[in-house]
Amino acid sequence: MLSGLGRLIHRRRWTSLVLILIMTVVAGAWGLGVFAKFKEGGFEDPDASSTLVAKLGATYFGSTNPDVLVLYSSDTMTVDDPRFEASVVTTIARLPKAQVEEIISYWSFNGEAARTFASHDRHSTFVAVKLKGKEAADKTENYHAVKDRMAAPGLDVRYGGSVPLGEEFGKQVVADIVRAETITMPPLLILLVILFGAVVASSLPIVVAVFSTVGGLAVLHVVTYAADVTSFALEVVTMMGVGLAIDYSLFIISRFREELQRGMAAQGLPPGKPWKRENGKAARKAAKKAHRTALKPIREAALAATMATAGRTIMVSGITVSAALAGLLLFPQMFLRTIGLAGIATVMVAVFGATVLLPTLLALLGPRVEGGQMWWRRPSSKRARRDPESGFWYRLGHSVMKHPLPYFAVVLVILGVMFVPFLNVQFGSVDARVLPKDSPTRAVVETIKKDFPNGSVEPIDVVVSGDLIPRDWTPSGKGDPIPPYLEQFRKQLGSLPGVTEAQFTGYSGSYGGVRISVTHKYEPMDQHAQDLVTEIRGMSLSKDGYPMHIDVGGSTASQMDLMSSLMRSLPKMALVVGIATFVLLFMFFGSIVLPLKAIVMNVLSIGASFGAIVWGFQYGHLAGLLNFTPTGGVEATSMILILAVVFGLSMDYEVFLLSRIREEWDLTHDNRVAVASGMQHTGGIITSAALLFLLVIAAFSMAGITVVKLIGVGMFVAVVVDAALVRSLLVPATMRFMGSANWWLPGFLAGLHSRMDLRERSVLAPAGATATPPRLPDEQPFPYAINWAEPTPPPAGTVPPDGHVRPDTADPAGTRAAPEPLTPQDPEPSGTPVGPEWQDAPARRTPKASGDVPRARHRPDANAAFHAAPQPSAGESPKLVFQTAPGGVGSGASKPEGAPWAPWADGPPQPKPHTAPRTRRVIVANPDGSGWHWGEEDDTP
Secondary structure (H helix, E strand, C coil): CCCHHHHHHCCCCCHHHHHHHHHHHHHHHHHHHHHEEECCCCCCCCHHHHHHHHHHHHHHHHHCCCCEEEEEEEECCCCHHHHHHHHHHHHHHHCCCCCEEEEHHHCCCCHHHHHHEEECCCCCCEEEECCCCHHHHHHHHHHHHHHHHHHHCCCEEECHHHHHHHHHHHHHHHHHHHHHHHHHCCCCCCCCHHHHEEEHHHHHHHHHHHHHHHHHHHHHHHCCCCEEEECHHHHHHHHHHHHHHHHHHHHHHHHHHHHHHHHHHHHCCCCCCCCHHHHHHHHHHHHHHHHHHHHHHHHHHHHHHHHHHHHHHHHHHHHHHHHHHHHHHHHCCCCCCCHHHHHHCCCCCCCCHHHHHHHHHHHHHHHHHCEEHHHHHHHHCHHHHHHHHCCHHHHHHHHHHHHHHHHHHHHHHHHHHHHHHHHHHCCCCCHHHCCCCCCCHHHHHHHHHHHCCCCCCEEEEEEECCCCCCCCCCCCCCCCCCCCCHHHHHHHHHHCEEEEEEEECCCCCCCEEEEEEEEECCCCCHHEEEEEEEECCCCCCCCCECCCCCEEHHHHHHHHHHHHHHHHHHHHHHHHHEEEEEHHHHHCCCCCHHHHHHHHHHHHHHHHHHHHHHHHHCCCCCCCCCCCCCCCCCHHHHHHHHHHHHHHHHHHHHHHHHHHHHHHHHHCCCCHHHHHHHHHHHHHHHHHHHHHHHHHHHHHHHCCHHHHHHHHHHHHHHHHHHHHHHHHHHHHHHHHHHHHHHHCCCCCHHHHHHHHHCCCCCCCCCCCCCCCCCCCCCCCCCCCCCECCCCCCCCCCCCCCCCCCCCCCCCCCCCCCCCCCCCCCCCEEECCCCCCCEECCCCCCCCCCCCCCCCCCCCCCCHHCCCCCCCCHHHHHHHEEEEEEECCCCCCCCCCCCCCCCCCEEEEEEEECCCCCCCCEEEECCCCCCCEEEEEEEEEC
């Protein structure tokens, strides 16, 4: 199927390019609208009790997190100064009611209640503003409408709160992406040139990466209509889309160049531009046309073979990464679900770019993909002439095969040491400290926490609700009685250990509930604060024997509910992703041992990555290098995200490595040779892909938002560990231990696997192997190779192509007719397949005298195709002559010169003598390279 897709793309390459360009323009225009759709938050469990308390507060009681916090300060005046009061009060009184719903300031209260709105030195105060609008976009619009009108004359003004915080998050995300792309592209292009050795080939992954970025924005915009999307998703999706697009492009381009080079060598086509060797414009034009005509079927076959092998592997890899990201959909948190949806779609965009856009470009370029070739890529370079079995990866593979135990032990020790810090992990929540240190919004939050009474206190909100709560009860005056059972419950809360105060901060309105804020002396994520939340949730309240509902919220309760939700969903994610990965790898490798081993190896990579995150972010060892503020913990949902992404990326490299090892095993059935050869063929490509991906991740690790830094560092460490330790050393060492058990497949599963086999197949037989000649493409105009040499003169009396019989070769009597030329379908009893020869030279007259002895046939030079062609003499016009090469190679049998190509060296194969038939099932390659199928093989001795 994939080889057919490659042929279809080649035949319709211009149509494909136009459609993709239209798609890119439409996606780009649509994707720009995603920036107005972002919403902040999404880290909470929507079904948790703490989430209900937050919603009730925003709807009925008044949110404890105002939309805008306006911080007014003066170096000379205090809040008690009438000039300070007049400046602030007159400013906020002028705010339009069409945009502002509620304003709370220092002068809204009397006595003790107003104390929390003034700083310790009384030179600063803040005003809490609640904006109108239900959606974040509406509130942001209203904020911009009143922002300039909140500036008080004579006072310093700074803005904070949820709306400015969300707006700064969005701007920071865009700035991070632009900076990452700007920083990444120049070194990325340089590294690609070093890896590919050609400028044109190096530019193609950049094109696919741009396409993936544009497509990712469009996909993210679509997701916003199905779920709320946080701005964090944009950076994560961009990072994955660019990295995977470049990785996939590396595999496609490398395989296409390999297939094209082999195809041209097999058909005798010289590399480069051989028509330039000809003299004369007409000769060069004719030779160029002939070269392009002969190249077309080779280019199509190379693209088909690339899609059947590397394209198949990339699709399996994309499905595997998507399966890992699909595990995020099992979590209730908006942050994880939206990144899961957007991540899956982004992976599919990257796969589409690598298997449709890139083959389209390769079909258009053909050999021109080698344009701007570097010196180390040229055939005459030492690197090109190097023995494949002398490469670093081949030697490393054999070294691991020879000494598996030391490699296995050393790698396990390294991974174990890296995992140790994770044993002391502390999970925290997202706050303003994830922004850069110079963030103005973060500065407002930190100033209020540091300089204001109770600024650092995050109370526990307790909501009591039920039908027995008085409706529309608002005890705003001294004469309003408080129901005794509620007052008794408030006092009971205030008497708990560590509690400093418990007071009513919200009243039922039409809901039928009351909120009590409990302040304490502990840090929000301190264990004592968590114990206090647990104790309050264990309390009960009833009136006249009827129980009341008690819901507990606040930052401490929200974090506890988040962790509980993650722990409930994590086993389901592990089970679903594990089963899906096992089934996919079983289909691809035809083994039940390799999928299990791959899952274990991925877990080891993830463990090392988690340990590095705790060491760098919780302990703060990377704070100076990456310029962030350590919070003493790591954000829990980010760890889950890293778990899914890293598992998919690690399996990505596993598929690339084991697919080639499996291919070698099918050919040799020698475990040691298969592993070493597989590492030799894929080690350099996997390492190059890892380097390119690391370069992309490293730029995002320098992002301004700490959570994105954490995700980038986690992915960076995981890729390094996976490429340098796990895939290069641990995987081959374990495969050496298990030997042939790696490929164990129970008999009852063999039939099932034969119907769902996804393994990568090569259409090329290994050196020295005997294989059936492949079927020639239908579009190939002639089944001959093209060489540049002299033609054989026609026999006397034949009619040349121009129709004029030469006097010295015509039959004197005029009675003999020209013999019919042999056609490519004519059988030939002996000789090896030889190709035709093209020559840009005039036919020479060769008079034949009686008694002439036939010329002795010589063994042709294997490099004759690359020698300069004889040139026509002065005054003669060039003419292309098509004929077969003289002589055969290898058979030693004589045959007439100019004979057509014959498929067998010594005639058609003869059947063996009849014996008792005995067959066995084998895997047989399809003639067109589209895959393999089960067949029967004669096993008669």
